[in-house]
Amino acid sequence: MNMKEKVFAAFTSLIITGTFSSCSFDASKLKIWDKSDNQNNNKVENAVVEDSDISYQWDTVSIDGGGYVSGIVCNKTEKGLMYARTEKSGAFRYDSENKEWICMTDFLSADESGLMSVESIATDNHEPNRVYMACGSLESGENGVIFRSEDYGSSWERFELSFPCGGDAAGRGSGERLAIDPNDNRTIYYGSRSAGLWKSSDYGKTWSVVPSFNTTGNFAQDSADIGIMWIAFDEQSGTDGSPTLNIYAGVADVDGNTIYKSENAGITWDSIDTELAGYYPVQAEFSENG
Structure with a gap:
């Protein structure tokens, strides 16, 4: 040699x-x-x-693989801006200029490896530099964290949750549990698996539970609560700078109460009778014309 x-x-x-x-x-x-x-x-x-x-x-080495890519989120106003979340390997932003994916979770230490399980990502269509992610592993047995960034995920602030997230659990491929109000981007919702609906009114700096949303769902798979799977806004029901009035949420419930609607910007919520007991909607999205 x-x-x-x-x-x-x-x-x-x-x-x-x-x-x-x-x-x-x-x-x-x-x-x-x-x-x-x-x-x-x-x-x-x-x-x-x-x-x-x-x-x-x-320098660090790019390692391809390591669990499912459970979701891809695209920004609607900045061309080429995409994020990917994975069940075990963190979150990534697509660099359209160099045509490569950049890991945004390299800052996590080995002691926080459970936070590499990313349950949801939200990208801000009004201010594309803002991005949020909910992270946590049910396997780790630790509480989750909601991260917020103002620089496309180059640096992060964190809000510690009092309950676990399940980026690696059953239901990880459902819709986005984090959702930004398209008319008032200060407002963000997070649908948890077992602790109800949460809301922030200050760009994700602080969070509190929405008391009027009185269900967490009653369906579990592989011992994992599925909970609130997605939040969707009817953008045409609001005006720029004011909260969107009509908001929908999908819940995993075996009794048929699987879609909830608010017509007053999240103050009160009522279930919509889908007449589909035993089924629940995994994802939902509003078309541009409503």
């Missing part, structure tokens, strides 16, 4: 077995193992790269 082969072998081994942030690397201190070291009981004290002028720049 020549010098170049030895350096490449060590580089490959380190990439496979560890995670690195950007750093400067001094190859003169790199210890190399090869077959001849077996004669020394695998001792490698004397196996070093002799050229002290070699240095390398280390």
